[in-house]
Amino acid sequence: MVTTRSSAAARPRPVSLRRRGAVLERAILDAALEQLSTVGWNGLTMEGVAARAQTGKAAVYRRWPSKEDLVAEALQTGLPTFDEAADHGSVREDLYRLGLRMRDAMYSKPGLALRSVIHECDAVTAERFHGLILKGVIEPSTRLMREVVRRGIQRGDVRPDATDAMVVDVGPAMMMYRSKMCGSEWTDADMAEMVDRVMIPLLRPPTG
Amino acid sequence: MVTTRSSAAARPRPVSLRRRGAVLERAILDAALEQLSTVGWNGLTMEGVAARAQTGKAAVYRRWPSKEDLVAEALQTGLPTFDEAADHGSVREDLYRLGLRMRDAMYSKPGLALRSVIHECDAVTAERFHGLILKGVIEPSTRLMREVVRRGIQRGDVRPDATDAMVVDVGPAMMMYRSKMCGSEWTDADMAEMVDRVMIPLLRPPTG
Numbered sequence: 001m002v003t004t005r006s007s008a009a010a011r012p013r014p015v016s017l018r019r020r021g022a023v024l025e026r027a028i029l030d031a032a033l034e035q036l037s038t039v040g041w042n043g044l045t046m047e048g049v050a051a052r053a054q055t056g057k058a059a060v061y062r063r064w065p066s067k068e069d070l071v072a073e074a075l076q077t078g079l080p081t082f083d084e085a086a087d088h089g090s091v092r093e094d095l096y097r098l099g100l101r102m103r104d105a106m107y108s109k110p111g112l113a114l115r116s117v118i119h120e121c122d123a124v125t126a127e128r129f130h131g132l133i134l135k136g137v138i139e140p141s142t143r144l145m146r147e148v149v150r151r152g153i154q155r156g157d158v159r160p161d162a163t164d165a166m167v168v169d170v171g172p173a174m175m176m177y178r179s180k181m182c183g184s185e186w187t188d189a190d191m192a193e194m195v196d197r198v199m200i201p202l203l204r205p206p207t208g
Numbered sequence: 209m210v211t212t213r214s215s216a217a218a219r220p221r222p223v224s225l226r227r228r229g230a231v232l233e234r235a236i237l238d239a240a241l242e243q244l245s246t247v248g249w250n251g252l253t254m255e256g257v258a259a260r261a262q263t264g265k266a267a268v269y270r271r272w273p274s275k276e277d278l279v280a281e282a283l284q285t286g287l288p289t290f291d292e293a294a295d296h297g298s299v300r301e302d303l304y305r306l307g308l309r310m311r312d313a314m315y316s317k318p319g320l321a322l323r324s325v326i327h328e329c330d331a332v333t334a335e336r337f338h339g340l341i342l343k344g345v346i347e348p349s350t351r352l353m354r355e356v357v358r359r360g361i362q363r364g365d366v367r368p369d370a371t372d373a374m375v376v377d378v379g380p381a382m383m384m385y386r387s388k389m390c391g392s393e394w395t396d397a398d399m400a401e402m403v404d405r406v407m408i409p410l411l412r413p414p415t416g
Contacts, residue, residue, distance in 0.1 A: 138389060164405040169385060170378060176389075177381030178374075181346060197372040202406065206415040 027053040028060055032074035036113040041120040044071070068125055071117060075132060078110030082140035084147070091152035095199050098148060099171060099191045102141050106175065107185065111137070142168050152203065159205040171199060235261040236268055240282035244321040249328040252279070276333055279325060283340060286318030290348035292355070299360035303407050306356055307379060307399045310349050314383065315393070319345070350376050360411065367413040379407060 031052035035044040046067060050057045064070035082101070088094050105111050114133060118126045145168040152158030174194055178184035239260035243252040254275060258265045272278035290309070296302050313319050322341060326334045353376040360366030382402055386392035 134389065159409075162409075164401070166382065166386075166402055166406050169382060170406060172389075173381040173385030174374065174377060177377060177384055181342060181380075181384075193372070194374055198374050198378060198410065201367075201370075202410045 024053070024055060024059065025063060028055065028063070028070075029074040029077055032070050033078055033110060033113060036071065036074070036117060037109055041071070041117045046070070068128060072128065072132060075110050075114045075117070075129070076136055078108070079114070079136050080105050080108065082137075082144055085144040085151075087151065091148060091155065091157045091203060092195060092200055094148040094151065095171070095195045096191060098141070098144055099175075099195060100188065102137070102172065102175060103186045103191060105137055106179065138172060141172055145171060149203065156205070158203045162203050167202065170202065174198065232261070232263060232267065233271060236263065236271070236278070237282040237285055240278050241286055241318060241321060244279065244282070244325065245317055249279070249325045254278070276336060280336065280340060283318050283322045283325070283337070284344055286316070287322070287344045288313050288316065290345075290352055293352040293359075295359065299356060299363070299365045299411060300403060300408055302356040302359065303379070303403045304399060306349075306352055307383075307403060308396065310345070310380065310383060311394045311399060313345055313349075314387065346380060349380055353379060357411065364413070366411045370411050375410065378410065382406065 028049060031049045032044065034052060035049055039048070044067065046060050047057050049070065050060045053060075060070065064073065080101070082105075085094060085098050088097055106115075114129060118129050118133075121129070149158055149162055149168060153160050153162065171194070175186060178190075179186065184190060236257060239257045240252065242260060243257055247256070252275065254268050255265055257278065258268045261268075268278065272281065288309070290313075293302060293306050296305055314323075322337060326337050326341075329337070357366055357370055357376065361368050361370065379402070383394060386398075387394065392398060
């Protein structure tokens with residue numbers, strides 16, 4: 001099926017082009033992610049993205065009025081989703097596996113792109129992307145942490161009073177801190193260490 | 209005893225000018241801090257600082273060849289020092305008091321100036337100031353945390369195996385994270401909550 005990539009047409013699309021629209025959009029978003037990882041926020045241009053996606057500038061602008069809009073959606077759709085925390089049989093395993101998922105999101109191409117974007121762009125734009133981290137990574141992770149803790153309380157491997165708001169922040173806080181301050185890359189061994197030496201002592205019931 | 213903080217002078221100073229030199233330098237550094245808090249990194253100029261300190265531009269440049277040098281020293285000398293962690297009788301009190309000191313440093317005028325500078329300046333310069341946070345705030349705080357933990361182990365209110373590197377990062381990590389992600393201002397009550405609901409469970413001995 002030959003379809004036109006014309007960027008100008010405002011005329012209604014025939015049904016046969018609808019899939020093409022989504023495919024084109026995905027191509028543009030991927031091109032934006034690729035540009036972010038090569039030339040960064042400052043080097044990214046709508047023209048460059050369009051060229052990379054083998055389309056015209058107008059096709060990009062029609063869907064995304066600004067660079068921020070485009071990059072925000074590229075990152076958002078690129079970041080992994082956090083639906084539920086699987087039950088691995090113990091709070092230790094649940095925490096370890098969830099930690100690895102968070103680590104993978106942080107160090108994924110979109111995750112790294114997101115953090116480098118925040119580093120490069122001006123304060124106002126950074127606020128918007130900051131919100132993206134919050135909504136797209138932090139809040140889901142915290143929700144899943146709470147699920148893991150609740151399950152642990154039910155199993156009996158977490159103390160019943162471990163429901164404090166701050167408790168579920170410890171994992172994410174440590175990951176950000178050691179990444180930013182110590183340049184840590186959070187290997188699997190680092191994650192195991194954090195779970196075993198910090199989270200488990202924090203959460204386990206007092207032995208009777 | 210008046211001591212000079214001059215970074216440039218290799219020549220011997222006449223005794224009668226030594227006090228003036230230090231006083232002038234302090235005035236310039238204070239002017240730099242003041243400029244940072246009003247017009248920020250971008251608005252700060254060597255001329256503006258000189259005018260504020262009621263001196264000439266050359267007096268500033270002679271001691272600090274660049275804006276980064278000047279601001280780095282202004283922040284460095286402005287941040288509180290962390291010599292030792294006083295013994296307050298229990299690990300809970302020791303942690304709480306140390307936490308408040310760290311909070312005060314983070315939210316002091318130089319502390320806020322430091323963080324806003326990192327926010328505003330380019331990536332290369334930010335690295336340098338990042339190093340300043342590391343050396344001037346993080347490393348001393350971590351050292352004091354270790355002291356508090358060791359003392360607690362000796363007293364018996366901290367478990368003997370709480371000597372992991374990651375354990376002493378939890379406090380600083382939580383402070384940075386909740387400040388950055390949640391916009392927390394770390395009130396005394398927040399600090400008490402963190403100590404009582406996170407640090408104490410993490411550190412206390414298993415009850416026998």
